[in-house]
Amino acid sequence: MSEYITHEHDVLIIGAGGAGLRAAVEASAAGVKVAVITKSLLGKAHTVMAEGGVAAAMGNVDDRDNWRVHFSDTMRGGQYLNNWRMAELHAKEAPDRVRELEAWGALFDRTKDGRILQRNFGGHRYPRLAHVGDRTGLEMIRTLQDHGIHLGLDVFMEHTVVTLLKDGGRISGAFGYDRERGRFHVFRAKAVVLATGGIGRAFKITSNSWEYTGDGHSLAYHAGAALMDMEFVQFHPTGMIWPPSVRGILVTEGVRGEGGVLRNRDGERFMFKDIPPLYVNQTATSEEEGWRYTQGDKDAKRPPELLTRDHVARCIRREVREGRGSPHGGVFLDIAWIKEKLPNAPEHIKKKLPSMYHQFKQLADIDITKEPMEVGPTTHYMMGGVKVDADSQMSDVPGLFAAGECGAGLHGANRLGGNSLSDLLVFGKRAGEYSAAFAKENSSGAVNPDALATAEKQALEPFGRQSSENPFAVQHALQDLMQDMVGIVRQENEMMQALERIRELKGRADQVSVDGNREYNAGWHTALDLNNLLTVSEIVTRAALERKESRGAHFRDDYPAKDDQFGKFNIVARKGANGEVQLSREPIPSMREDLRNVIEEMK
Amino acid sequence: MATATFRIWRGERGQGSFQDYSTEVSAGMVILDAVHQIQAEHAGDLAVRWNCKAGKCGSCSAEINGMPKLMCMTRLNSLPLDKPVTVEPMKAFPHMKDLVTDVSWNYEVKKRIPKFQPRKPDAQDGTWRIAPEDVDRVQEFRKCIECYLCQDVCHVLRDHHMHDEFIGPRFLVYTAALEMHPLDVGDRREELRRQFGVGLCNITKCCTKVCPESITITDNAIIPLKERVVDRFFDPLSKLFRVFSNSKQ
Numbered sequence A: 001m002s003e004y005i006t007h008e009h010d011v012l013i014i015g016a017g018g019a020g021l022r023a024a025v026e027a028s029a030a031g032v033k034v035a036v037i038t039k040s041l042l043g044k045a046h047t048v049m050a051e052g053g054v055a056a057a058m059g060n061v062d063d064r065d066n067w068r069v070h071f072s073d074t075m076r077g078g079q080y081l082n083n084w085r086m087a088e089l090h091a092k093e094a095p096d097r098v099r100e101l102e103a104w105g106a107l108f109d110r111t112k113d114g115r116i117l118q119r120n121f122g123g124h125r126y127p128r129l130a131h132v133g134d135r136t137g138l139e140m141i142r143t144l145q146d147h148g149i150h151l152g153l154d155v156f157m158e159h160t161v162v163t164l165l166k167d168g169g170r171i172s173g174a175f176g177y178d179r180e181r182g183r184f185h186v187f188r189a190k191a192v193v194l195a196t197g198g199i200g201r202a203f204k205i206t207s208n209s210w211e212y213t214g215d216g217h218s219l220a221y222h223a224g225a226a227l228m229d230m231e232f233v234q235f236h237p238t239g240m241i242w243p244p245s246v247r248g249i250l251v252t253e254g255v256r257g258e259g260g261v262l263r264n265r266d267g268e269r270f271m272f273k274d275i276p277p278l279y280v281n282q283t284a285t286s287e288e289e290g291w292r293y294t295q296g297d298k299d300a301k302r303p304p305e306l307l308t309r310d311h312v313a314r315c316i317r318r319e320v321r322e323g324r325g326s327p328h329g330g331v332f333l334d335i336a337w338i339k340e341k342l343p344n345a346p347e348h349i350k351k352k353l354p355s356m357y358h359q360f361k362q363l364a365d366i367d368i369t370k371e372p373m374e375v376g377p378t379t380h381y382m383m384g385g386v387k388v389d390a391d392s393q394m395s396d397v398p399g400l401f402a403a404g405e406c407g408a409g410l411h412g413a414n415r416l417g418g419n420s421l422s423d424l425l426v427f428g429k430r431a432g433e434y435s436a437a438f439a440k441e442n443s444s445g446a447v448n449p450d451a452l453a454t455a456e457k458q459a460l461e462p463f464g465r466q467s468s469e470n471p472f473a474v475q476h477a478l479q480d481l482m483q484d485m486v487g488i489v490r491q492e493n494e495m496m497q498a499l500e501r502i503r504e505l506k507g508r509a510d511q512v513s514v515d516g517n518r519e520y521n522a523g524w525h526t527a528l529d530l531n532n533l534l535t536v537s538e539i540v541t542r543a544a545l546e547r548k549e550s551r552g553a554h555f556r557d558d559y560p561a562k563d564d565q566f567g568k569f570n571i572v573a574r575k576g577a578n579g580e581v582q583l584s585r586e587p588i589p590s591m592r593e594d595l596r597n598v599i600e601e602m603k
Numbered sequence B: 001m002a003t004a005t006f007r008i009w010r011g012e013r014g015q016g017s018f019q020d021y022s023t024e025v026s027a028g029m030v031i032l033d034a035v036h037q038i039q040a041e042h043a044g045d046l047a048v049r050w051n052c053k054a055g056k057c058g059s060c061s062a063e064i065n066g067m068p069k070l071m072c073m074t075r076l077n078s079l080p081l082d083k084p085v086t087v088e089p090m091k092a093f094p095h096m097k098d099l100v101t102d103v104s105w106n107y108e109v110k111k112r113i114p115k116f117q118p119r120k121p122d123a124q125d126g127t128w129r130i131a132p133e134d135v136d137r138v139q140e141f142r143k144c145i146e147c148y149l150c151q152d153v154c155h156v157l158r159d160h161h162m163h164d165e166f167i168g169p170r171f172l173v174y175t176a177a178l179e180m181h182p183l184d185v186g187d188r189r190e191e192l193r194r195q196f197g198v199g200l201c202n203i204t205k206c207c208t209k210v211c212p213e214s215i216t217i218t219d220n221a222i223i224p225l226k227e228r229v230v231d232r233f234f235d236p237l238s239k240l241f242r243v244f245s246n247s248k249q
């Protein structure tokens, strides 16, 4: 093992987004030695891009809000496939986690009486999202980063983990490379926390960056942990669609929260046409009522634009398919219209949505205070992930934890906006706490030199090959495939074809060759990420085939209705003895009575 | 479709040369799109940093036709395409490879700045009440995406290499954000003067001009910091005043 640079820590955290940093802060407070590894620079993880806000039932704007309402909103949004214990912990603990950020220097927008301001968001009954304009994620990651750098964490920037290391059944560390020089590193640790985020790069149109190649999902799966709810990929209804080079970039739901409306080519507010039964009681019946809701009228109900994301995305798709779309194949999102209601509308819009204003102005030559935006669905968030214990966030593999987007459970079939940033805080903290406790109770595991040698050999293979297969081409082919065949609307025959083509792409991935040397080589990194993308794409497809119904983010053209039988279990994937994907249907434990009562009460 | 030529700096650790690449350009493209296209078509090992592709993460800083900019926010239609567009790495930091520089110095600098120190919570519920206006005052500084373009362009770092004496505009903004934070009770004036080199800034405003977040770095952050430092060290009255007041403002 002497040939590898070796690092020893108690807790190794893979990922420096909100979940990873919050875990690091907590673990280090417990007095253990902590390392954080990240593929990019510190402060650049996906969390930095979050716009709308962090959901926490503080009740600052509407005192009818409390954890019970947040809990039932989350469960309803997730179509009751959520891990109810996680949803309970999340709703109860999120307010403290947000206040704690303030004690570490975060500055949220305020109410008139000086408390943290909260805004409306899809699926949340009351204004609940603490926010900083439309750059909440930046404030959050910067706060955690700046707090963390004074805690003695060892941060490995621009390092990528390629495999987890195990000693018998338990975790003993991770193996990876640094981007700068391409040297291999062994990270020995008593406990490992995965906080690697999502899988959006498996799709062509996405709001996600190059980092989102499902690494944590794939690492955990190959290490023997179970993945759950992998069929549930969230397509955000509003991504930019024009010009082509910005396709997929997110347009925050905050636009609709501030009064923005969706219209088709004919100027119709088409969202009023189709309101799902679960939400009829909570949805405005007129445009006027919807507007009043966005302006804080407590007696008004929310406009249908603020229904859950899965529903809004499908309505947009329908309008486009039926020929009522905008010129570039989307629909119109209009915030400029509020000038009919507010005297200083342009200033108001710029203050509330500064980075949206900037983004459209700079990238699309559109002034959103004057004209409508063109938007369409974009791949946004992965509900599925590593199956974990609700309280401790430990996976099936002893010593391996997961938190944030790469974990599963909180969101069920569909995540509500704002529930991710709170998820990162609540479960990042828990993962940090319990991984530190695990590290204190257990000694270091051994590292198997053969495993390292194999991992190194595999990682270097693309350099030696004499083929013309290009890693970028394989990645693009996979993205096209997933977008077309396992996207917003799915059907059996297409997904069967997709599986076949994923198999072919695996063959191609095994043949890719890269030029140049090991130093900061994008082609090589893309080649290595392919394994993860292909692993998760296959599992997503298989799980989507298995769920023969439509629920939340998963919509089947061949089974368009919800089926109660399928509401009783989660689909769980494990790696079989011969390396094949094994799926099982795991019953959802029956809900504690007090929580069931909460749900009844809130109906 | 039209093609354009991009003259990209290729090489490792300062050694290298410009190479020309031609690629197709389409509506709405930004420099980062062109670089990615070149990477996928001609130069698989071309090193470039990026994440969000929406001007939010501050990873993709480079010098485009000599101007420090974010590659993801620089539209091709804002540049003359009849001659090659040059794309090169930032100059104020050690070069790593192609368009990537070693910006780790910035992370080290930040660690040296005394951290946020809140006053005791003063509301009944154990938190704080903060007036919206007090938040508005520092929000500007908190928009910083740490792209380090301001550091790149500041002559104290770029030309005079005073990385040991001067923390640069980014971290003066950061210090200003802490000093003017409505809850913070720390006092960083001593450091500002002696270690952070606030006096080395001669107000050329180059940093302000390149900031992609339009932070008025010089006027709103640096000049007020300079004034505070001057007050503290040269104004006996304000010194006396400080003894009786635990607020910095």
Ligand SMILES: Cc1cc2nc3c(=O)[nH]c(=O)nc-3n(C[C@H](O)[C@H](O)[C@H](O)COP(=O)(O)OP(=O)(O)OC[C@H]3O[C@@H](n4cnc5c(N)ncnc54)[C@H](O)[C@@H]3O)c2cc1C
Binding pocket: A014, A015, A016, A017, A018, A019, A020, A037, A038, A039, A040, A045, A046, A047, A048, A049, A050, A051, A052, A053, A054, A055, A136, A137, A159, A160, A161, A162, A176, A195, A196, A197, A198, A207, A208, A211, A215, A216, A250, A380, A381, A403, A404, A405, A406, A417, A418, A419, A420, A421, A422, A424
């Ligand atoms: C544009 C946009 C807007 C959003 N807005 C909101 C919002 O308003 N509210 C909300 O609640 N949610 C929002 N979300 C979702 C939310 O931002 C993300 O789900 C969340 O930030 C994920 O955080 P994380 O800590 O799990 O992962 P990330 O922040 O993505 O961090 C992942 C980390 O893991 C590292 N990593 C990955 N793989 C490896 C590897 N192999 N080796 C080493 N390191 C690795 C990465 O480098 C990175 O540091 C938004 C998402 C996007 C894309």
Ligand code: SF4
Binding pocket: B153, B154, B155, B156, B168, B169, B200, B201, B202, B203, B204, B205, B206, B207, B208, B218, B222
């Ligand atoms: S104003 Fe000061 S900090 Fe900014 S570039 Fe000029 S000398 Fe540097």
Ligand code: SF4
Binding pocket: B058, B143, B144, B145, B146, B147, B148, B149, B150, B151, B169, B170, B173, B210, B211, B212, B213, B214, B215, B217
């Ligand atoms: S102050 Fe502006 S230019 Fe400087 S790092 Fe921050 S965002 Fe970039």
Ligand code: FES
Binding pocket: B049, B050, B051, B052, B053, B054, B055, B056, B057, B058, B059, B060, B061, B070, B071, B072, B073
């Ligand atoms: S890629 Fe994030 S700022 Fe350019």
